[in-house]
Amino acid sequence: MEATPQCRNQTDNDSFDENGILLPGLPDDLAQRCLFSLSPSLLFSVCHPWRRFLYSPSFPPFFSLYALVSPLQNSTPRHPGQVVPQNTIEFISFDPISSSWTPLPSLPQDPPLHLLHRHPSFLSRNLPIQSLTVSNHLILIAATSHKLLPALSSPLVFNPESSSWFYGPQISTPRRWCATGSVRGVVYMASGIGSLYKGDVARSLEQWDLNKKRENWRWENKAELKDGRFSREAVEAVGYRGKLCMVNVKGNAVKQGAVYDVGLDKWEEMPQGMVAGWNGPAAAMDEDVIYVVDEVKGSLSRYDGERDCWVKVIELEQLKRAEQIAAARGKICAVSGNGERIIVVDVGDRPARFWEVAPPRGLEVVAVHVLPRMCSRQR
Structure with missing residues (x-):
């Protein structure tokens, strides 16, 4: 950016x-x-x-921030007489050149989507909305409907170049609480829960190769996980040197790590140092460096694969309670403060410098990504 x-x-x-x-x-x-x-x-x-x-x-196109946002509870209407819905997700883009937010085009209406960040009966608990960036596309891959069921039977894709939404290939078992990530233009979805818990779904791994022509897109079954422990919460799986890395629990809890070797189609144990320091949301920079934020200490660290340890890059009060991060073009973007701000850290500078981006009034950020700006805009 x-x-x-x-x-x-x-x-x-x-x-x-x-x-x-x-x-x-x-x-x-x-x-x-x-x-x-x-x-x-x-x-x-x-x-x-x-x-x-x-x-x-x-x-x-220069690169911009793309954010999934949700109306704040009891937020003030942004326009007189407007009724602000409490259980919807909106998509907006921040232009770093003009310092302005712009809504993305409307979502497809067929079939109608119900994407909840909160449910009226469970106000204290946020529902996961799982999204990722692959080959300069924003992909929404799993969410919860108003009936507390999987909201998506196919991934929803936004292409900034055409400023358009479209659906990807149908998912064999629509699910939520899954692990999602990508390696070299291939999307992976592991574990999760459908309308009911099923062991074969909780152990499953499927891939969707965006490098193929669109008419050949489909989900393919790959090597299964050894158990269903990764269906406990929504997990970001990080592409790192041709492998997919993930842990099954966020925060400073006892966790299990797993590494999927894309070339060999098999699962491996995660190095102990990587597991021990993976204490918060993580992201990869061009599949070469993994960054993780410890949301308790507010520290941003990168993984040293040679020594199997995490090296602190910067510690910031603003990174505490970080909920999701994205990495691209030398920048780490973290959603923090219960979605009240986005912290951007330039890890290319020595020492690393940072700045904040605030969402539009009345909205909280659920997730953030870095993509080329939409091409149809005129100033």
Whole structure:
């Protein structure tokens, strides 16, 4: 993600702003080649033609935050007379260049979706909404309906390039409380519970290869887990060096770890050091480095595979109570403070620096992802 620009006021000196010329004296194709090398922040700040070029299909999309959000309990309506629903999920995107939130296009209406973050009868407990980012797509893979049943019979996919939603291949057994993750463009769904607990489902592992042509998409059965202990809560499975890594319980509880070798199609025991330090939400950076946040201590650590230990990157009060994290392009994005803020840590800096992004008023963040910005926007 790009840093937020300091926008200057437009002046009469922006003579080429009025007639849409990108660079005086140059045809648009040559001017575009010159502007490709400039940062999105600069393009946004200088003039309206450059800003329009930044958001046009001709300019390579910069990366933005995508968030799943839920209305706060007893929140104030965002518009006069508006009745705020208490049990829905919305999808929004944060443009780091303009520092603005934009709703994603409406979800498909057929079949109608009921995605709950809370249930009126269980106000003290949040229901999991499981999502992941694969091959520059946002994928919603498991959730709970208003009848406390699995809400999705097929994964719901958003493509930023076309700004459109569509469904993936049908899931053999719709489920929730499962482990979800990806390795090199392949989605994996392990364990979980359908409408009822079944041992074969709790031990199952299935994959969906997005590298194949869309007409060949389907779920394929892979090597089973040895038991059903990973159906206890919603789990993020992290792709790491061609393997899928996960633990069955979050926090500082006794936990079981498992590693799935994608190439060999078999499960392995997780290294003890990795299990011991996996005390909160985790994410991988390009399947090369695993980062984990200890939501009690507020520390962000990375895994050292050579020494089988976790190395602290930064400790922040703001990372306490972190609920979910995403990693991409040198940034770690953490949902914290009961969804009241997103903490962005730049791990490429030494020392690591951080900043906060607040959701729109009346909304709390459930999950966050990093994807290219939507291409259809104009400024």
